Amino acid sequence: MMDAKPTVLVAEKLGDAGLELLKTFSNVDCSYNLSPEELCTKISLCDALIVRSGTKVTREVFERSSGRLKVVGRAGVGIDNVDLSAATEHGCLVVNAPTANTIAAAEHGIALLTSMARSIAQADASVKSGLWQVAEKQICRSVASGENTCCDRVGKVGSEVARRAKGLGMNVIAHDPYAPADRAHAIGVELVRFEEAISSADFISLHMPLTPATSKMFNDETFSKMKKGVRIVNVARGGVIDEKALVRALDSGIVAQAALDVFTEEPPPTDSKLVQHENVIATPHLGASTTEAQDGVAIEIAEAVVGALKGELAATA
Numbered sequence: 635m636m637d638a639k640p641t642v643l644v645a646e647k648l649g650d651a652g653l654e655l656l657k658t659f660s661n662v663d664c665s666y667n668l669s670p671e672e673l674c675t676k677i678s679l680c681d682a683l684i685v686r687s688g689t690k691v692t693r694e695v696f697e698r699s700s701g702r703l704k705v706v707g708r709a710g711v712g713i714d715n716v717d718l719s720a721a722t723e724h725g726c727l728v729v730n731a732p733t734a735n736t737i738a739a740a741e742h743g744i745a746l747l748t749s750m751a752r753s754i755a756q757a758d759a760s761v762k763s764g765l766w767q768v769a770e771k772q773i774c775r776s777v778a779s780g781e782n783t784c785c786d787r788v789g790k791v792g793s794e795v796a797r798r799a800k801g802l803g804m805n806v807i808a809h810d811p812y813a814p815a816d817r818a819h820a821i822g823v824e825l826v827r828f829e830e831a832i833s834s835a836d837f838i839s840l841h842m843p844l845t846p847a848t849s850k851m852f853n854d855e856t857f858s859k860m861k862k863g864v865r866i867v868n869v870a871r872g873g874v875i876d877e878k879a880l881v882r883a884l885d886s887g888i889v890a891q892a893a894l895d896v897f898t899e900e901p902p903p904t905d906s907k908l909v910q911h912e913n914v915i916a917t918p919h920l921g922a923s924t925t926e927a928q929d930g931v932a933i934e935i936a937e938a939v940v941g942a943l944k945g946e947l948a949a950t951a
């Protein structure tokens with residue numbers, strides 16, 4: 635007898651609760667670390683594909699699915715690693731997990747902000763190398779001493795970062811062309827124009843999706859308008875920053891420090907001038923990596939994929 639269950643290919647690690655939920659409705663093939671060619675070869679046998687940020691779901695994936703692929707589930711928020719035009723052309727839904735990792739990402743943003751301000755990574759490396767000293771440049775102003783934090787976008791993650799930064803005693807302003815002023819006021823944040831935001835902030839925390847409009851929006855021109863000594867946190871997407879321009883801004887001192895969880899190319903090249911810069915701290919896209927977030931994301935995406943396979947969803951994410 636033919637197996638009527640759909641097949642779901644899980645191409646990156648997904649929490650057990652999500653896998654269990656998928657198994658109640660489908661055959662689940664967990665195949666991690668597939669090469670692009672291996673993914674294309676497998677895809678014609680699958681009705682759904684679940685990925686995190688490490689897999690590029692290219693036009694070729696949709697073409698090679700020969701029309702069988704009905705839904706791509708992105709276990710996380712950003713869907714910039716999925717070719718949405720190709721998905722639409724091939725009649726494939728794209729769903730994401732928009733809420734479960736919000737707090738994890740915000741916590742990581744704040745962890746990067748405070749550890750950057752206090753040069754924790756550099757101090758740790760120095761102690762481990764046998765040095766016991768506080769370098770002059772490690773003496774900084776308290777983040778609560780009137781420092782301005784600007785959250786660029788106060789959507790889900792940005793507004794949680796804003797709340798936490800206020801809890802640290804920081805003055806928080808925000809730029810967000812889409813946020814209604816009353817929502818910003820509700821979290822005690824003043825909305826300002828982009829130019830004002832970048833020119834008055836001591837810290838800038840980035841929270842926009844990567845789209846054609848936001849690609850490299852932080853470039854030589856924008857850095858030149860920033861307050862000298864600004865510190866930048868990015869837990870959004872590497873591609874919103876022109877990374878070569880950021881290295882120039884770090885070298886010139888316009889940007890005093892940057893704390894980055896995301897890069898244009900992931901992993902970044904080992905000889906990346908940006909990653910190796912003494913005033914940069916870098917983490918490997920782990921903003922969503924808390925157990926709570928991963929359990930939540932696994933369930934959220936499994937529910938969305940099963941719903942889509944059952945025909946409950948009518949539109950792409």
Ligand code: MLT
Nearest residue numbers: 686687709710711712922
């Ligand atoms: C997201 O888009 O949800 C975060 O960047 C975390 C991830 O990529 O998994």
